[in-house]
Amino acid sequence: MDRNPGAPPLYAQLEQILKQQIECGTYKKGDFLPTEKELMEKYELSRVTVRQAMANLVQSGYARARRGIGTDVVYEKVEEQMEGVISFTEEMKKHHIEMQTTYCKMELISPGETVARSLQIPLTEPCYCLKRVRNAVGKPMVYTITYLKKICELPTEPEPYMESLYQYLREEHGIYIESGRDTLEAALPSEEVQKALKIDAQMPIFIRTRQTFRKGGEVFEYSICYYPGNRYKYTVEL
Structure with missing residues (x-):
């Protein structure tokens, strides 16, 4: 002391x-x-x-x-099993945890070089950008920035994206995710992430970068997800 x-x-x-x-x-x-x-x-x-x-x-x-x-x-980290491409909402339902979206913003943007390369589109082609903060058990659990290829017109009001994004895309637009690729790394949070997750600058975070693909291997999504290290863990079955 x-x-x-x-x-x-x-x-x-x-x-x-x-x-x-x-x-x-x-x-x-x-x-x-x-x-x-x-x-x-x-x-x-x-x-x-x-x-x-x-x-x-x-x-x-x-x-x-x-x-x-x-x-x-009574504290327990939320544990996610890496087994196929499902949404965060769907994963939490498996653990009987109710999700709430506390921040949601959808807009059509011009991609930067990293996003354009990840979505395999020209710099001149617009894409959608969805930012969300998802809460579990009353605390911010993930801050997600999702870029979607513009293969159809999507609404920019927040209401359609308050629950599972993948479920909404399947049911309302017939867009199915066939496969995906996740990359995990640990880091310290930026000011933007600190504010979104309500954590301090010294709290380690998980960063999950995800690409998902439609049938035939077409890239559809590029997401960056930030998880607070004291509330979340991954388990990988080998």
Whole structure:
């Protein structure tokens, strides 16, 4: 614990320590956190300080206070299995998690070099750009920037894109995704991503870059998806 002048309050430091232990899996969902007495002795803190840290963990959705029993972990990372091309909404439904779209903007743009190359279109050919923030369990789970080849006229109002994009394209426009290619990398967030996901500059993120293809191998979509590292993980079956 940092007790130097200007250091964060001790309760905030303890809260951050416990959050990190929960996020890295030291304490998993259903595990009980150390008792107040154990934390007081380990970190040489007062009961008031420990109680404030634990109360903050409960309020932020990391833990649950169970009277007469203790405080157990309720936080759990959302886990996505990489098995074929399905939408984020469809994947979350498999985990019985309800999605909400809190930001949605669709527009027709002129592509830059990277987008044009990824969609295999000329720089002079317009494409659609869809930006969305999707929430799960009340927190931003993914910020997605999706570029779509203009093979038909798509509406630019946000309503059609509040749920599954792939389902909307299938049912309303007869556009089917046959295959896809995902690339994953870890990074620190830009200011735009920090704002969208409500995270600080030091929070690691997953970046998933996706190309999808229609029948015959025609590129249709190029997406960049940003996931907060403390709320999301991938599992790959080999």
